[in-house]
Structures are given as structure tokens and as C-alpha cells.
Amino acid sequence: MEAKENVRGRFAPSPSGRMHLGNVCAALLSWLSVRSQQGDWVLRIEDLDPRRSRREYAKWIQSDLQWLGLDWDEEPVWQSERTSIYEAKLDQLQRQNLIYPCFCSRADLHSASAPHGTDGELLYSGRCRNLSEEQRLAQAKIRRPALRISVNKAPISFTDGLQRQIIQHLDQTCGDFIVRRSDGVFAYQLAVVVDDGLMGMTEVVRGLDLLSSTPRQLYLYRCLGLPEPKFYHIPLLMNVQGQRLSKRDQALDLGELRRRWSAPELIGKLAWLLGLRESEEAIEAKALIHDFDWAKVKREPIFVPETLFIRSYKIG
Template identity: 50%
Template sequence: MRGRFAPSPSGRMHLGNIYSALLSYLSAKKNGGEWILRIEDLDRQRCKKEYSIQLIDDLLWLGLKWDNFSLVEGGLSSEFFQSNRDSFYINAFDSLCRQGLVYDCFCKRADLLASSAPHASDGRAVYSGKCRNLSENEKSILYKTRSPAKRLIVEDRTASFSDGHFGLQTCSLASDCGDFIIRRADGNFSYQLAVVVDDALMGVDEVVRGRDLISSTFEQLYLYEKLDFDRAPTFYHLPLLVSEDGRRLSKREKDCDMGFLRENYSPEVLIGKILFLCGCIEKEESLSLSESVSAFDWQKVRKEDISIESTSKISG
């Protein structure tokens, strides 16, 4: 099997990112599988090369070495950066267009966020379908004011999947997801399209990530179906690390970022702290990476969100 970690280089990683990285690594290695790294830098404005370099260094400092490690290109070859993979996204996009599943959308608000992972806390509303049935005359008028984004038509039916940690998940595609953007008005492809294409083509069997991405799984599984990929990965969603007021940790707020963590903790102490926070060990203790593989157990991982101090440090 093959797991993956696919961070966005939009700032310095924080404890929540490392927590997801570590548990995705442990889950893959517990099953004797591979663990790969992919950089999701679709948003050219927010994602910077220096953040990618720092991200790679932070993972290696923790001891998390990916199986697609490259000695030639500083740890990761260019094929694992989404900004270099437009040709694959174009093929998938064209396939959806040929099926008559794509239409022009001239609405602006959601287009701005389409390159980012759609976290539940972002407050994105379900699209009304406003542009789905525009007449040719209406579209010709709108074309004069702006270029359209491209939305995927979603069928009106129930969808479900079994999450490896949270169990059965069900939604109505039409009322809970709605038609979603697969290509922005500026030509950049959406997160949803890119992540599905990359996971499928890279042979990813298991995806481990925060529970705030459960809702986006339905859209991704829908794309797997419409793009006729053989099979989708198994999804394991994690409880979130949250601030004391319940806010998801963020790069923007510099919550427990890796600069602070590296200055104040050794990799072994930090690994033990994460395993304790998620419930895999009963008391805080330093753990090597090999020891943490033995200690990791999905049956012990908490289901409720985990509250920590949010400013610069974690307790202890």
C-alpha cells in the first residue's frame, strides 16, 4: 500500500501539519507500505519556493523521510510539485468536458478559494447552481465582463463512504456538495481536481488527514467515478488539534509553528508528545520513529478534537 502527505507551502508548518504528517507516515509504515511526499502548490500567489524548502527541511528534521526521496533535486523531484503537473489536469478536465459535465460559472466569491483544500471552517456555502442554465445570450453578455470559472455538474443522489476512523459517512451530493469548481477563471485548476488526479496517478491507496476535510471526500469520490479511475484510496480522518477556543490551528496565526517547536523540543520529544495527544500512549515520553510505529494504533486514536495552547507553545 502507499500513503502520502501532501502539504501546501503557504507558510511555515505548524503542529497540526506535523501531527497529520506523522500519523499518515505511521499508518503507512505500520502496514509495511510506502509513504510519499507531494507539494500542493496550485495557488501560485500564496505558495512560495522558500516555504517548500523549509517544509522539506522540517520533515527531515523530524525523521520523516519519504519513499520518493530524490538526491538530485534537494529531496523531491519536480514531478511531485503540483505546479508542474498541469498536463495531467488538462487531460482530466477535457474528459469531463467531453462527458458534458462542465459549465461556465461567472460567480466570483468561491472562485477565489478553489485552489485551497476546502476546510469545513472556511464556511463555504453550497453553490446554488445559478449559472448552470444560463442562456447563450446571457453568457455572451457576461463574457464581456469577466472570464468564467468551470464548474462540475453534480448528480442529485446520496453518496457514502466508510471512513477508516470515523465510520460510515453519508451526504446528498446536490444539497450538501453542490456543483463545484474544477478550474478557476484564471485558468488554474482546483484543489479537488488536482488531488484526485495526483492520488490516482501516483498509486495512493490511503489518505490520512484532518476531519475538516471529510465533506470534500464526497466531491473527490465523485471525481474518481467520473474520471473512471480504477479505485479510490481508503480515507482516514483525524480529530483536529484546536486552540482553547476551538479554532483550527493555522499557518496564518503561526500556531505552534515549526520554528518554535524545533527550538524547544527534540524530534523524539515531539513525536512522543503527538502520540500522547492523539491517545496512542498513556503518558508523555520520548519516542524514536521506529518506537512510534510500534505504538501507533488506529483503535487508540481519539475521535474528539484535541485542545492545546495555541499561541507559541504547547503544555509541558
């Protein structure tokens, strides 16, 4: 009899501020999916960027998860402590002759003649790909380069657990993309692939805004020979005017929401918004595990009523 795969999921927030409603939805669905399959749920703090990351924000995140009743297995993983691992995987790509230095400034990228890719993203023209060694040495005296990975014309396809089949040609949508920034910080695309691959993640739950980056990550998985997880990209949260909710909406962060609601009240409202329940009745997260089914989760944008996040405080 074939052994059942050990389900592993994760929540991987960036500690750049307080968790907001979209983070909570992703964390809740990921946690429920893993717990309903008796799997392991891992907390990974994506603190690679020292300019944006703060340890106190990471403490807030852990406190908020505990308040919500979303427990994790194992010790939290910190990306800032894994740079030697990313170095080794970057070296693996360099040995495959896939990496080259890019000396383009932001102004250079915007003045290039290449068309824009999907979602308003600039399609890199490849202008630094074929520089001679002499040209690279000359440019290195002027500017520290970023590192890009060469892509090819082969289509990248996958079927998302909530959306649809996605087919993307990287050479037409983004071009060669950055895996290490000019300041030495590893790019999200590389770090997340290395982490999820080496940590044995079998499923990744995150917002629909990251759907377009998934083909890039799958390309990296395949170049590095790492196992690919199943992806679930959850719909975006919208206000009643049809505008996407963002981290800038302070009334949506957990500091504010914890003042307005108890954890079961908030979980109940989110379960209703996501399609898991037919009412907003308060409920603890663990009580949702038994009946969890991805087939219940909404695919279309989720409109959040103003009564959920207007600035108001519980009295007493």
C-alpha cells in the same frame, strides 16, 4: 493466492508557510500507517496557487520532515509541474458534458437566494448551468469564467477510517462546484483527486476540517474512473479554551517548536496527545512503527496543553 495490495500514502502540504502542529500530526499518522504496512510514503508539494506558494517554504517543509525523522520514498512531486495532466482530466469531464462555465462574481454568489450548505458553505444555485450559448458568449466578453462540474441527486457515501459512515447529497450541500478558477488555476478538489488516483494512493490521512469535501472528491473519482483511497480524517487540535488551533498561531509552527523541543521530545508529546502512548516520554518516530494501530488514535477533538506551545526557548 491473491497478491497483497501495495500500500501507498502521502503527505501533501501547501507551501504557503511553515508547517504547524496540525500538519505534523497528519504527517506522523500517515507515515506510521504506511511504514507499519511496509508501504511507500510520498511527498507531494501542492503549489498550484502561485500567489500563495513559495519554493523556500517547500524547502522548510522538507527540512522539518527530515528533522522529525519522517522519510519519504521517491522524488517529491510538484503540482505546478502537472498542469497538463489536469488539463487532460478536465477534458475527459468535458467530453462527458459535465463541465460548464460560471460567470458569477463573489457578490453574485452571496446575493443568490440559494440557502447555505453545511459548515457555512454557500450552496451554489446553478444559475449558470443552463445559460444558452449566446448568453455564454455575451458573458465571456465581460468576465472570464470559472468552470463548474454538474452534480446529481444521487447520495455519496463512504466510511471514514476514524470517524463514521458519511452520506452526503451534493445537490443539497454544495451544488455544482468549481474545478478550475476564473484565473485559470485548477481547484484543489480536482487536482488532489487526479494526483491521488494516478499516483496509486491507497490511503489519505488529513484533518477533520476536510471531511466535508471528501464526497465531492469521491464524485470526481467516480466520474473519472479512478481508484478511491481509504480516508482517515484525524480530529482537530484545540486549545484549552476549546478554540481550534490554526496556522495563525505562530507558536505552533515548526520554526518555534524546533527551538523549544528536540525531535524525539516533540514526537513523544504528539504520540501521547494522539493516543498512541500513555506517556509523553521522548521517542523517535521509527520506534512507534511496530505498535502502530489506528484503533489507538483518538476520534474526539484533541486539547493541546499550553505548555506544549507557549513561547519559550531552550537555553544553551
